[in-house]
Amino acid sequence: MASRPTPALPSDTELIQAQAELWRHSLLYLKQMTFKCAIELGIPTAIHNLGGTASLPELSVALSLPPAKQPYLTRLMRQLASSGVFTVVDGGDAMSGTYGLTPLSSILIDGVRIDGDAHQEAIVLALSSKYYVEAAMGLTDWFRKDHATPIPSPFEDVHGAVPFEESMERLDPESAKLFNQALAAHDHMGIGVLLRQCGQVFSGLRSLTDCCGGDGTTARSIAKAFPHVKCTVLDLPQVINNAPPSDGSVTYVAGDMFHSIPPSQAVMLKVVLHFWSDENCVKILSQCKKAIPSRADGGKVIIIDVVIGSSTSGPILETQLLLDMIMLVNFQGRQRDENDWSHIFKKAGFSEYKIVKKLGARCVFEVVLHFWSDENCVKILAQRKKAIPARADGGKVIIIDVVIGSRSSTSGPILEAQLLMDMLMLVNFRSRQRDENDWSDIFKKAGFSEYKIVSNWELDVSSRSIHKVVC
Ligand SMILES: C[S@@+](CC[C@H](N)C(=O)[O-])C[C@H]1O[C@@H](n2cnc3c(N)ncnc32)[C@H](O)[C@@H]1O
Numbered sequence: 001m002a003s004r005p006t007p008a009l010p011s012d013t014e015l016i017q018a019q020a021e022l023w024r025h026s027l028l029y030l031k032q033m034t035f036k037c038a039i040e041l042g043i044p045t046a047i048h049n050l051g052g053t054a055s056l057p058e059l060s061v062a063l064s065l066p067p068a069k070q071p072y073l074t075r076l077m078r079q080l081a082s083s084g085v086f087t088v089v090d091g092g093d094a095m096s097g098t099y100g101l102t103p104l105s106s107i108l109i110d111g112v113r114i115d116g117d118a119h120q121e122a123i124v125l126a127l128s129s130k131y132y133v134e135a136a137m138g139l140t141d142w143f144r145k146d147h148a149t150p151i152p153s154p155f156e157d158v159h160g161a162v163p164f165e166e167s168m169e170r171l172d173p174e175s176a177k178l179f180n181q182a183l184a185a186h187d188h189m190g191i192g193v194l195l196r197q198c199g200q201v202f203s204g205l206r207s208l209t210d211c212c213g214g215d216g217t218t219a220r221s222i223a224k225a226f227p228h229v230k231c232t233v234l235d236l237p238q239v240i241n242n243a244p245p246s247d248g249s250v251t252y253v254a255g256d257m258f259h260s261i262p263p264s265q266a267v268m269l270k271v272v273l274h275f276w277s278d279e280n281c282v283k284i285l286s287q288c289k290k291a292i293p294s295r296a297d298g299g300k301v302i303i304i305d306v307v308i309g310s311s312t313s314g315p316i317l318e319t320q321l322l323l324d325m326i327m328l329v330n331f332q333g334r335q336r337d338e339n340d341w342s343h344i345f346k347k348a349g350f351s352e353y354k355i356v357k358k359l360g361a362r363c364v365f366e367v368v369l370h371f372w373s374d375e376n377c378v379k380i381l382a383q384r385k386k387a388i389p390a391r392a393d394g395g396k397v398i399i400i401d402v403v404i405g406s407r408s409s410t411s412g413p414i415l416e417a418q419l420l421m422d423m424l425m426l427v428n429f430r431s432r433q434r435d436e437n438d439w440s441d442i443f444k445k446a447g448f449s450e451y452k453i454v455s456n457w458e459l460d461v462s463s464r465s466i467h468k469v470v471c
Helices: 012-027 029-041 043-049 056-062 067-082 121-127 130-137 139-144 154-159 166-171 173-188 191-197 199-203 217-225 278-291 314-330 338-347 374-387 412-428 436-445
Strands: 053-055 086-089 098-101 207-211 230-235 250-254 266-270 300-308 352-359 362-368 450-453 458-462 466-470
Touching: 012 029, 029 043, 029 067, 029 121, 043 053, 043 056, 043 098, 053 056, 056 067, 067 086, 121 173, 130 139, 130 154, 130 314, 139 154, 154 314, 166 173, 173 217, 191 199, 191 217, 191 352, 199 217, 199 352, 207 217, 207 278, 217 230, 217 250, 266 278, 278 300, 278 338, 300 314, 300 338, 300 352, 338 352, 374 436, 436 450
Parallel strands: 207 230, 207 266, 230 250, 266 300
Antiparallel strands: 053 098, 086 098, 300 362, 352 362, 450 458, 458 466
């Protein structure tokens, strides 16, 4: 038997680094627990109430801690400042200085809602609760078990319950309530930023369905910022029945997205798809497809979700990968990279997507259907006509598309391919392939009076200007 190669031994410098990394990796739970402790003690709120900065003695008094604990508080604050939760102000040192808030701690102040966001501390308390921590501690056992399908999550395996389901209510109603608050806080986080940074996604819309829109918080914010957008919220009956009374700005629909989605110019899936398997995502997107008009009529699906690798910065990429671990340990969903997303869009019959904006760990996608009815072809060509000069000035529209039975394609295999492509359109899209008569009809309807096939591969359309159509 061939002997295994001896691994190259690390250098002393690498060994020293590896030892430090080993300690760091093994101790990272203390980062989470000191963060949790800061929230439970109310340190961000205390610093805020003291005017935004606090010395250690001031903080100790404000938190009503026994005087003997101040030296320990000093060490806790040094650790929290080092991890970016607080900052040391006035050039002081971490053991004796004055502490201030950072953007992170400023979204954790009790009673202060930035952009009206729900209370964010529930996220910290839920994710550091014994249920989530114990589920993660069960990961090794879970990997070793030969589960029958459907494979339960490690959370379900350890606790016999599923977060956000009745089983969790039965297991521990208080924790179930905290998890729901955390979910609401997570879902609502950053609506203000979204509307400021991605206004163009919503501003041109006539109507929008917020699919899985919960209690309507997001839809109401969109309706307030863009009053001309008719907003509909779809969610399960038990959620819609408990939504706040309608102020008239949005319409609530109780239903199941796997059965149907209320039609709108756009359907939004905001932090929805990462909870679902690829197979279910395709089913959801297929329902979205039925709910929107063609791309020519502005139809689109707006997806706001994590895209692993959308940022190469260490902390954001690390957050995205940890959010994927949260899915693995506790739910049936997953976070996806751009390839995964593109695969799902394609499977659901969407042919084009673009990432409109990267917002930290999340991205905003617009996904569109590439299908054109005759009516939409006429609309598109009529638009193009406005954009080109007269024929005398060389204006033309160049179209590259299939022409069934075109001169170059009377041979069996090519004609067969054209007819099969038409079947593809029929089965999957609301579109079709066209023969020369069909094209001529469309050109005429759009106000073009002439066309010509430029060569075996080309067709040229003209009216008052020259319009070239290549097939
Ligand atoms: C992850 S949240 C969605 C967050 C929401 N879009 C937001 O940004 O606040 C999950 C929501 O999906 C809803 N939901 C789950 N299954 C559903 C279904 N089959 N049809 C409609 N809504 C569903 C849940 O009731 C819950 O309100």
